[in-house]
Amino acid sequence: MKSRNSVRPATEVPIGTLAEAAGVNVETIRYYQRRGLVDEPNKPLGGHRRYSPSAIKRVVFIKRAQQLGFTLEEVKALLRLEDGQSCGETRVLAEHKLAIIEERLADLNRMRRLLKTLISECSAGKRPRSCPIIATLSAGV
Amino acid sequence: MKSRNSVRPATEVPIGTLAEAAGVNVETIRYYQRRGLVDEPNKPLGGHRRYSPSAIKRVVFIKRAQQLGFTLEEVKALLRLEDGQSCGETRVLAEHKLAIIEERLADLNRMRRLLKTLISECSAGKRPRSCPIIATLSAGV
């Protein structure tokens, strides 16, 4: 017999390959496992674990969600909705995140306008002293 | 004599009051002092330090800037704009900060656009079977 006790489809890869495919490093995968975001397949008694393509998807999902500003805890919540059946709940999470991001955008835009003003006044030599940046950004205190 | 050796305007408050007014806790103020973001007023020989309203503004500013994604080191640089004497120096600093802010804005805008798209697809119920947010997060792997 050729195959002693298991046929391993090429799609089932070891952790290094998973990490590479997902664009993170091995330690990060393990870290996600410790955090409960990725699960450890049970390993073939004394052997090395193998991961299915869905694990790759999962890790990529995590990275993408992070880029959208979700923390790992939040990503965990999103992953629980991964079956795609709880669209409503998912949407609430997304809307909440969106609101936070929009607030930050507003603040940041204010800051940007202020800096631009400061810079142009500086160039014009109008203001030898300091700028009202703090006064403006800490307004309403 | 009533006032032994100093008149203390009510606006000059002790650290606990400062912390409360700024919405952070005392330890955080001290931490900022260690990091050089807030300075320690010299204390009346053996007594307790008192802080002026500008200290409150400063702390509030720090918190806001942080929410916008600036690290404490960056906030420190921003604060030097306010303290700044030399206009030329200030301008360079301001231009640098402006660049950082614009990057951050770009990031946040990207997140916002994506989230908005996803949310609206969700609402439109275009994909009845699977949630578009989840689908996008796992797509194309």
Place this chain on the structure above:
DNA sequence: ATAAGTTCCGTACCCTGGTACGGAATCAAG
């Protein structure tokens, strides 16, 4: 004047999101 509440100061510890290390076991190729 005395008790209760703050402040001061140093040091130690916490969480988040990872990265690094190192020895033993296991796998894959020649």
Place this chain on the structure above:
DNA sequence: CTTGATTCCGTACCAGGGTACGGAACTTAT
């Protein structure tokens, strides 16, 4: 079957941004 690369697993460490602790000194209210 030997060699070199991976995996496993635990533990330690990193940066950033704080929080907690504890005793002594000081302030404030009664």
